[in-house]
Amino acid sequence: MIKCYCGSQQDFDNCCKPYIEGIKKAPTAEALMRSRYSAFATHKADYLVATTHFSTRKHHKKAAILEWAQSNQWIRLSVLESTKNTVTFKAFYLDDELKAQIHYEHSIFILEDGSWFYVDGQFY
Structure with a gap:
């Protein structure tokens, strides 16, 4: 089993994968992040794209997201607050x-109709 990329120490199959595959909804903003x-x-x-709030989705194009995701090697996540x-x-x-790079962000999420969405973030 692969440990989850999010750093939870759980197996990926039992942590983030069910959210990504649409099997379950993330129960909290942190789980979504x-x-x-x-x-x-x-x-x-x-x-x-699907978990970005419709009000800001136009600023997040799938091709650009995919390019950024693929051009980087993701090492670890640290939730500060x-x-x-x-x-x-x-x-x-x-x-x-x-x-080596660090993406440092304070993200804002919203719960609508039982689903969490990423709205925007402040970058440091």
Whole structure:
């Protein structure tokens, strides 16, 4: 079994994969954020688009998401703080030149009709 990319120490099949495959809905904003990180790591751009709120989806094109996901090697995720509708995290990765990078973000999520969506984020 593969450990989940999100750092939960659970098997991927029992952690983020059911969310990414649409079998289950992420129960919290943090669970959605973790599954979105796993989707970047596994290049699941459709899930990333589908879990972006419709009000900001136009700013997140599938081709650009897929290109960014595939051009980086995702190393690990560190959740720094989580509230009901926000998550502050650092995503560690190697860029296409194999330079170590950190994506540091405070993300905002919204719950609509029983589903969580990523709305936007502040980047540091």
